[in-house]
Amino acid sequence: MSGLRARQKADRHRRIIEAAADLFREAGYEGAKIETIAAQAEVSIGTIYNYYENKGDILGAIVSMEVNEVLNAGRGVVANPPANVGDALDTLLGIYIEHSLHYLSKEMWRQAMAISTQLPDSPFGQAYTGLDRALTEQISALIARLQEIGLARGDIDGPALGELIFNNMNMMFIEFVKRDEARIAELRAAIRRQNRILVAAIAV
Amino acid sequence: MSGLRARQKADRHRRIIEAAADLFREAGYEGAKIETIAAQAEVSIGTIYNYYENKGDILGAIVSMEVNEVLNAGRGVVANPPANVGDALDTLLGIYIEHSLHYLSKEMWRQAMAISTQLPDSPFGQAYTGLDRALTEQISALIARLQEIGLARGDIDGPALGELIFNNMNMMFIEFVKRDEARIAELRAAIRRQNRILVAAIAV
DNA sequence: CACAAAAACAGAATTGACTCAATTTTAGAA
DNA sequence: TTCTAAAATTGAGTCAATTCTGTTTTTGTG
Numbered sequence: 190m191s192g193l194r195a196r197q198k199a200d201r202h203r204r205i206i207e208a209a210a211d212l213f214r215e216a217g218y219e220g221a222k223i224e225t226i227a228a229q230a231e232v233s234i235g236t237i238y239n240y241y242e243n244k245g246d247i248l249g250a251i252v253s254m255e256v257n258e259v260l261n262a263g264r265g266v267v268a269n270p271p272a273n274v275g276d277a278l279d280t281l282l283g284i285y286i287e288h289s290l291h292y293l294s295k296e297m298w299r300q301a302m303a304i305s306t307q308l309p310d311s312p313f314g315q316a317y318t319g320l321d322r323a324l325t326e327q328i329s330a331l332i333a334r335l336q337e338i339g340l341a342r343g344d345i346d347g348p349a350l351g352e353l354i355f356n357n358m359n360m361m362f363i364e365f366v367k368r369d370e371a372r373i374a375e376l377r378a379a380i381r382r383q384n385r386i387l388v389a390a391i392a393v
Numbered sequence: 394m395s396g397l398r399a400r401q402k403a404d405r406h407r408r409i410i411e412a413a414a415d416l417f418r419e420a421g422y423e424g425a426k427i428e429t430i431a432a433q434a435e436v437s438i439g440t441i442y443n444y445y446e447n448k449g450d451i452l453g454a455i456v457s458m459e460v461n462e463v464l465n466a467g468r469g470v471v472a473n474p475p476a477n478v479g480d481a482l483d484t485l486l487g488i489y490i491e492h493s494l495h496y497l498s499k500e501m502w503r504q505a506m507a508i509s510t511q512l513p514d515s516p517f518g519q520a521y522t523g524l525d526r527a528l529t530e531q532i533s534a535l536i537a538r539l540q541e542i543g544l545a546r547g548d549i550d551g552p553a554l555g556e557l558i559f560n561n562m563n564m565m566f567i568e569f570v571k572r573d574e575a576r577i578a579e580l581r582a583a584i585r586r587q588n589r590i591l592v593a594a595i596a597v
Numbered sequence: 598c599a600c601a602a603a604a605a606c607a608g609a610a611t612t613g614a615c616t617c618a619a620t621t622t623t624a625g626a627a
Numbered sequence: 628t629t630c631t632a633a634a635a636t637t638g639a640g641t642c643a644a645t646t647c648t649g650t651t652t653t654t655g656t657g
């Protein structure tokens with residue numbers, strides 16, 4: 190039952206993603222033609238569209254892998270947070286940001302974000318919304334953890350705060366990927382400055 | 394010197410924008426073909442591209458008008474803010490949000506936002522970044538005003554707070570336009586809930 | 598008023614994402 | 628092993644944004 194067909198399918202998925210990732214890196218998202226991806230993956234154009242609804246979904250598959258890695262890395266911080274609110278937030282958001290350009294270029298991020306708002310109901314659009322939610326929840330989980338430990342005030346609206354922090358970081362990240370010359374260190378510093386207001390309000 | 398050519402130019406700009414706005418409303422952004430816009434504006438396809446770099450820039454011109462109206466409306470609130478921090482913020486952000494769907498549909502917003510991150514260096518991409526900045530600064534100006542009046546603590550980092558509030562609202566607005574069934578009232582309520590944390594931290 | 602240069606216009610040609618009807622491959626029943 | 632239905636693949640064709648090149652209009656000068 191797990192026969193040939195399933196194996197070929199998985200293999201073709203892999204070949205398409207690999208070819209696309211290579212070409213996106215080399216030529217950029219716009220520069221990578223479906224025709225070229227198909228050729229490099231040794232499948233036809235039609236097959237690509239059998240596996241992915243549109244070009245954006247191919248990029249989406251790559252972005253999802255990246256974000257899932259980030260979520261994974263974040264778990265460690267939530268389980269074992271630094272001993273004060275400011276550092277805990279900075280560490281978690283730092284992981285998100287530092288990881289972000291490992292596999293994806295700024296251009297790829299720009300495209301991915303654009304597609305996710307342009308086609309919110311496409312497979313990737315929905316997946317992306319889910320990833321955002323997962324990140325938001327991880328931040329909320331960190332806050333809940335800090336409240337448990339007694340590092341953050343218990344009367345704070347944790348979920349709302351998590352959204353606030355994620356939304357702000359995400360918007361800052363969008364502006365960051367829009368400017369090629371923007372540096373990660375500056376991004377982190379700016380976010381720290383903004384979060385300082387919150388940290389002051391919620392630290393015990 | 395201000396002769397025929399300049400007048401024709403202004404007239405063609407107007408005709409293109411009007412035709413595009415009509416068609417975007419009727420058929421949606423994707424559904425509106427450049428060919429049709431050109432026909433309705435009584436110019437050729439080539440001429441449209443002489444006036445706008447790409448389809449997105451046409452939408453951009455419409456969005457810019459809308460946001461400028463919103464900025465204008467916001468000035469009144471900054472000049473004469475409600476007598477407490479929570480209401481002042483709610484009133485200003487309320488104006489932004491309530492105005493937002495006057496001329497633009499959610500689909501048009503989705504496209505506009507997507508384009509602004511996809512092509513940050515296109516004329517519209519840059520304009521959009523400028524508009525975001527102007528909105529952020531207006532929020533910061535409101536905070537400064539509240540600090541002057543003595544309604545907000547003077548030791549708060551106003552500019553950073555302005556960014557935080559704008560970024561959060563903007564991200565919430567993006568999620569709002571991504572879901573057709575989302576309602577303005579719910580959006581405002583969610584933002585109020587998030588801002589409550591900030592209001593508690595900065596109100597005198 | 599002519600006329601040359603500059604600016605604007607026009608629309609056919611190009612390009613690249615995506616579709617679709619025909620063909621090939623696989624699964625599994627007889 | 629043979630056969631048939633279902634699943635998957637293929638690539639030529641479609642569609643719409645954008646480009647490009649030749650033509651027309653405007654401007655300012657002699």
